[in-house]
Amino acid sequence: MRDASGLLGRVVLASAVALIAGCATTVQGTPVSIFADPYRVAGMPAVDGDTGLRPDASGPVRVVLGTDGGETDEFGRTAISDIEEFWDTAYGETFDGEFTPVAGVLSWDSDGVNTAFCGGDTVGVVNAGYCGSENTIGWDRGVLMPSLREANGDMGVTMVLAHEYGHAVADQAGIAADDTPTLVSEQQADCLAGAYMRWVAEGRSPRFTLSTGDGLNSVLSAMIAFRDPLMNEGDFAVGDDEHGSAFERVSAFQFGFTDGAPACAAIDEAEVEQRRGDLPVLLPADESGELAIDEGSIRGFADAMEVLFEPADPPELSFATGGTDCRDSKSRDPAVYCPADNTVAVDLAALQELSTPSEEGDLATGDNSAYSVVVSRYALALQRERGVTLDTAQAALRTACLTGVATAKMASPVTTPDGNSIVITAGDLDEAVSGLLTNGFAASDVNGATVPSGFSRIDAFRIGVLGDEDRCFSRFA
Structure with missing residues (x-):
């Protein structure tokens, strides 16, 4: 007040x-490392x-x-x-x-x-x-x-x-x-x-x-x-x-x-x-804004990414049992991008756990705590198609930025080939921001390595939300 x-x-x-x-x-x-110095936040x-x-x-x-x-x-x-x-x-x-x-x-x-x-x-x-x-x-x-x-x-x-x-x-x-x-x-x-x-x-x-x-x-x-x-x-x-x-x-x-x-x-x-802009502020009447984390919903987000970015070689989606396993990635995160076979492998149980709110509830936790991580692995596939490196700090922040771009694009319903629609709701950006601060999964490179500053991770995501794909590639070159 x-x-x-x-x-x-x-x-x-x-x-x-x-x-x-x-x-x-x-x-x-x-x-x-972030650019020339491995530990930078807002120039410090x-x-x-x-x-x-x-x-x-x-x-x-x-x-x-x-x-x-x-x-x-x-x-x-x-x-x-x-x-x-x-x-x-x-x-x-x-x-x-x-x-x-x-x-x-x-x-x-x-x-x-x-x-x-x-x-x-x-x-x-x-x-x-x-x-x-x-x-x-x-x-x-x-x-x-x-x-x-x-x-x-x-x-x-x-x-x-x-x-x-x-x-x-x-x-x-x-x-x-x-x-x-x-x-x-x-x-x-x-x-x-x-x-x-x-x-x-x-x-x-x-x-x-x-x-x-x-x-x-x-x-x-x-x-x-x-x-x-x-x-x-x-x-x-x-x-x-x-x-x-x-x-x-x-x-x-x-x-x-x-x-x-x-x-x-x-x-x-x-x-x-x-x-x-067009980012959602209010939930639809009588709706929670939460979409159950299951194979169908994750496939829906994968399809939405293909609709939004039209990759020439879209990655395949696979569901791991007991954790992901990718021979050319050191990541053990809930979702992993495997460049060698162009696959996004997800651990469904781990994603479900990631989206479960804590008893305290101060940080925003919900479905987009998980979906933003899946989207970020597709962002790595987009980078692979551009021929940029995937195992650097620049890649980690570029991934956060592209995840922001995708999130903003999904403020308008995205119709997938099966006729369903994917759209973010009020609170989804807050869930992504909370995840970027606490675990950094959506701002990690192909090996699951993130940058040390939560400030920098959120900043990169915001650049994407308020910008576009080309801005991410130029800013985090």
């Missing part, structure tokens, strides 16, 4: 505490390492109203102080005038005595927000902040506050106004949070560190968790307080992290609509 809604409009406690499970998944395969070395509050962190300078003086609010003070130090310099590099800090920073306990924030009561408000009418930022120290910090570390909390401060910056800069749609203002704030996180990742923050490997992956995991819930056409709440899908919110964050605040200034209603 713009007034006291911000990033966490839909979050309940379970959404916060389950983030560790998503971000702790070990990426399958062996990291391989992609490495695991220290993430969070520095042991020698500069002290906070911001005053918090309503504080209990405890550790949680002290951390919030520190984060706000750091964010303001960033914008004190960065603001004037993009926007006119000088940066002015928000008028006030407040804290409350959602389980404690009622106080006021943005004209409303705080009892039961497990949230953080920016209040535009009062130019203040506030947070729940009782439930939300400790849960976020426990689940997603220091940078989970810091990202939330950077997002809320992004609203204040957007207001001050004039890129957001009272009539700006929530969908636009939220993604502006996501983007501005990304610009701040880049500053931290570059080692310029006197209070925090952020590794570009596991640290940044954890931040992206949190972004995915804060996606809009799936809704059906005709639901009474359609269009209310819309923040964006995981794909959209991660994209906005990546714009800021990669290109800085100028990219955020370019986010407006037209840009969001252009980026969304």
Whole structure:
């Protein structure tokens, strides 16, 4: 919400505490080089390492109203102080005038005595927000902040506050106004949070560190968790307080992290609509959007790939029992491309398991968690036909990109030779993005090797969704 809604409009406690499970998944395969350097993310070395509050962190300078003086609010003070130090310099590099800090920073306990924030009561408000009418930022120290910090570390909390401060910056800069749609203002704030996180990742923050490997992956995991819930056409709440899908919110964050605040200034209603294009937003009425993973449905996706790309030598599809076996691929992933005999071999049971949601449900899991992996193996067949190498980092990212191209094409129904139609539904892109972050199967080369950065894998997929086949081959040559 713009007034006291911000990033966490839909979050309940379970959404916060389950983030560790998503971000702790070990990426399958062996990291391989990306262009000249094997570890790059948005132009920076992609490495695991220290993430969070520095042991020698500069002290906070911001005053918090309503504080209990405890550790949680002290951390919030520190984060706000750091964010303001960033914008004190960065603001004037993009926007006119000088940066002015928000008028006030407040804290409350959602389980404690009622106080006021943005004209409303705080009892039961497990949230953080920016209040535009009062130019203040506030947070729940009782439930939300400790849960976020426990689940997603220091940078989970810091990202939330950077997002809320992004609203204040957007207001001050004039890129957001009272009539700006929530969908636009939220993604502006996501983007501005990304610009701040880049500053931290570059080692310029006197209070925090952020590794570009596991640290940044954890931040992206949190972004995915804060996606809009799936809704059906005709639901009474359609269009209310819309923040964006995981794909959209991660994209906005990546714009800021990669290109800085100028990219955020370019986010407006037209840009969001252009980026969304024909991608599905709502599920058909009374439908879940899930298609059972079986031999028939997988054959349908294989047929759709042939219709969409018209390969001269389409690969054969085979179903393995007890795992795939391909003599010229080292991959043991749920789906494997075998160049020697031009075959896509799938392990049906493994794909079914891949599409089964976890109990936590914070990361998006469903049928396209599996189908995107199958599509990615057909993407390798397309690359074989072009005569490019299939066992490099470029091939891995090119595969993710082509999977994005295919996914976007399937936003319109694809009629297969048997008369059936294949079409993606709302939530399918989020399932692909979650898989790219946690396992990287759809961004792996012919041997199942992926690149170390979830950011880079998702970025390549997004390039494909918003681009075309030729762009993938030129970008990841």
